[in-house]
Amino acid sequence: MKKRRxxxxxxxxxxxxxxxxxxxxxxxxxxxxxxxxxxxxVLSEGQHLFCTVILDVLMPGVDGAEFxxxxxxxxxxxxxxxFSASHLPGHLRNDPQVKDLIPKPVEVEVLLEKIRAHCR
Numbered sequence: 001m002k003k004r005r006x007x008x009x010x011x012x013x014x015x016x017x018x019x020x021x022x023x024x025x026x027x028x029x030x031x032x033x034x035x036x037x038x039x040x041x042v043l044s045e046g047q048h049l050f051c052t053v054i055l056d057v058l059m060p061g062v063d064g065a066e067f068x069x070x071x072x073x074x075x076x077x078x079x080x081x082x083f084s085a086s087h088l089p090g091h092l093r094n095d096p097q098v099k100d101l102i103p104k105p106v107e108v109e110v111l112l113e114k115i116r117a118h119c120r
Contacts, residue, residue: 004119005029005048009039009067010056010083015104019054022108028119036062036070043074050078051119054102057084057092065092072097079118 006028008019013034020030031048033039036059042048053075057064064082068075080097085104092098100114 005031005050006115006119007039007042007048007050007053008032009034009036009053009059009064011035011059012056015056015083019111022111023115026112028115035059036064036067039067040070043071046074052099052115053078053080054083054115055080057082058086068092068095068097081114081118 004027006023008016008023008030009032010016010019011034016032016034020032023030031042031050033042040062055064055067062070064084068080075097078097079099080095081100081102082092082098083102083104083106099118102111102114
């Protein structure tokens with residue numbers, strides 16, 4: 001059976017832990033990163049293939065937009081779900097890699113529905 005692995009990138013520890021717990025309970029393997037720079041290191045290791053990436057937009061350091069720009073080659077066709085409590089800039093909304101928006105605060109069923117659409 002193909003491993004359903006998700007990369008979660010969010011600077012808020014509580015959100016990372018909660019998402020990891022919920023997704024693990026649903027049978028996903030979760031790799032969590034506290035910012036875009038750490039997530040880029042995970043991708044550069046090349047040992048992880050992800051069915052989707054959950055990406056916080058506003059983070060200190062390497063934010064969501066910069067992560068997307070720098071990770072394009074490693075992500076290739078991996079769908080990205082933006083995770084944000086704020087309005088999205090047009091360039092992110094129109095990015096072909098971005099497949100959906102998960103608004104904060106998130107309802108678990110909404111989160112799982114959006115993930116299931118990309119991780120089968």
